[in-house]
Amino acid sequence: MELLQRAGTAMEASGDRFDVIVVGAGIMGSCAAYEAAKRGRRVLLLEQFDFLHCLGSSHGESRTIRAAYTKDFYPSMVLESRRLWEAAQSEIGYRVLTDTSHLDIGPAGSSSLQSVLSCCKQQSSLNMRLLDRPALAEMFSGTFRLPEGWIGVGSDVGGVIKPTKAVAMFQALAVRRGAVLKDHTRVTDIKRDEEGRSLRVATAGGSAFSAKKCVVTVGAWMRKLVKEVSGVDLPIRPLHTTACYWKIKQGHEKELSVEGGFPTFDSCGEIHAYGTPSMEFPGLIKINSDGGNPCDPDGRDWTLGASGVLVDAVGSWIEQILPGIVEAEKPVMTQSCMYSMTPDKDFVIDFLGGEFGEDVVVAGGFSGHGFKMGPLVGKILAELAIDGEAAGVEMKHFRIGRFAEEAASSHADS
Template identity: 60%
Template sequence: MFDVIVIGAGVIGSSAAYQIAKRGFKTILLEQFDFLHHCGSSHGESRTIRATYPEDYYSNMVLESSRLWEEAEAEIGYKVYFKTIQFDMGPSDDKSLQAVISSCKKNSILVRVLDHSQVYEEFDGVFKLPEDWIGVVTEHGGVLKPTKAVSMFQTLALKNGAMLRDNMEVIEIKKDEVQGGVLVRTRNGEEFYGKKCVVTVGAWMKNLVHEVTGLMLPIQPLETTVYYWKIKQGFEDKFTIQNGGFPTFASYGEPYIYGTPSLEFPGLIKIAVHGGWPCEPNERTWVAASPTAVDSLKKWIEARFQGLVDPSGPVMSQSCMYSMTPDEDFVIDFLGGDFGKEVVVAGGFSGHGFKMAPLVGRILAELLADGVAQGVDLKYFGIGRFDGNPRGNVKGFDCQVTLADSRCD
């Protein structure tokens, strides 16, 4: 019997397996596909890390995650986290952007608010903002390498004694009435026994939890597309971390647009809309986003970068998935019911949870070991917040994720 069975080997599950095994627990990590697959939410070439959140409770979580990313890097011996500054921009009266500024000040994060002319000077003419926009600069930004990071956590889990098994699709989790703990059964007929269990299956969370308990978690998978755009010849260095000090960035408003420096593909920059369209994870189309989304990116690139980036169209695209909750907050909680505190679920990371993976992994390990997590208030992430309140946590600003009903609008 294992002490802990971790189901789902994306970045959250792999981080959890590492943190649990590191504490001396006999751990097994199960993955329904091949390890490091591209079918979920934890693959690709880059993710941003930033502490600029309109919600007060995320900023310090990011700072702690940054420390834990570096700690894991030191253990493995290579880098997955490349630091730069974070640049947020948008209309000066945007409620979300104003909430970002307030949150940074409340959490003692040094923030500089610039007008459009100061932004132009700050970034050597790379960004041009409308006169009624502002820019927000903080030191806590950067790029994470997703597939490399997942591999790092899996390797560290192995080094700490965990067992890893892929191509193990879990179809049943139930209480083990004979030995105690839980019994996990896979589609190929294998059975695993554990004292406790962690479920971190991303876009498959709603379906698996419903099949196991009848509980319908409000986690909606979204299919999304990221795009890479060509930097005009001669300006490539302006968009790199190493030579240009180029930031990770986000543009508030409709739509919310984000991007990373030129890092993974020389001469290309990633710029995408934060959003997607509802899907079933096993029935994805793998088709690029709607023409409307691409058109909005073209217009934004043309207006912001003044000819330094080719706005005629992306040269590369990659498909991914979000797991959205109605309030865009995570679900990290004991499953409860018949399972009590023997099963913990972590999902609904809503397109912004990758950066938090080291901390979430630690939280899950602490919940299983001690029943409580240290230094983090989990009240915002409880399953019960949706009881009689389908929208979850109440916020004073609009949803940042753009939802499309189809790809053909």
């Protein structure tokens, strides 16, 4: 009897020990858990709310995938991530990604458009092409009415991802590979154990888990949690934003659909607007503008909705670019979401350092454009946690230390 009791105690204790603990079960954390479990590690994925909740940045009906970037390190990352999206879909047996073309539009002299062309010209698979107004009208049946002096840049690599379904896919794949998933488990502390050989992850419910490595991917809560456990103050600002859906005028529904050849798009004129083909809700199209209201993720003002400067700007853009096709007075449906913005809009993916050295990896600040790269970010995080380095990706752009270096440089120049 005593032997059985000792065995039961040992089994219970071993159930609390893992190779990798991932904190935060949005797209980045779910992909990281899957990648670490795929490599045979014992993985625990913790989420403070329900799985697939609507309080962060990984829910809803659509996210775009595009490789058209103004910074030259992103296109290759998007292409590799797209390959990983396809591999995951093949493994699970269903799709979360719908392929489309992609279109950037703006004034011919726009530095953003010129940067897109420059950064992407080395990627032949993108099939980047410059489109004048007649070519654009022919390609998209006259739906886009560009102002005088505007051009388009077309690419074969676009698409729409269903985010909630995608997160669920990677969680299911992680479970298939042996990962343990727990929701309603809010992490309150991460520290080294008394021997200093492993990490102890404590939760608000009083439970604790130990692991060799920890990956923190808590989205809009990154700044809060990282400062609490380490004192490091990451310049990641949470923003409450609103996705807007606008009514398509009767008779134009087919033109703005995937089946009608309508692309994902990004407009870099005076108003920055972006959107997807009509596919989420019949007769509606998603068109947004970047930005939002700074907030405490635990104290958001949920009354903020379809009003204000950003929404009015999108309405003006619709009147100018899609006249007679989309009703521009106001959106007919909205969904709240979160951005986690860094000063340079580049990601944070790095070892936390300090007392944690390379045993805690953090990833955040995806600044409204990271979802599409979730599978690759998850792979990078698993490699950093397990191997101490990530293969094939230049990580200098995502270091925590860059913010201090930029601040020092600005101070020296002043």
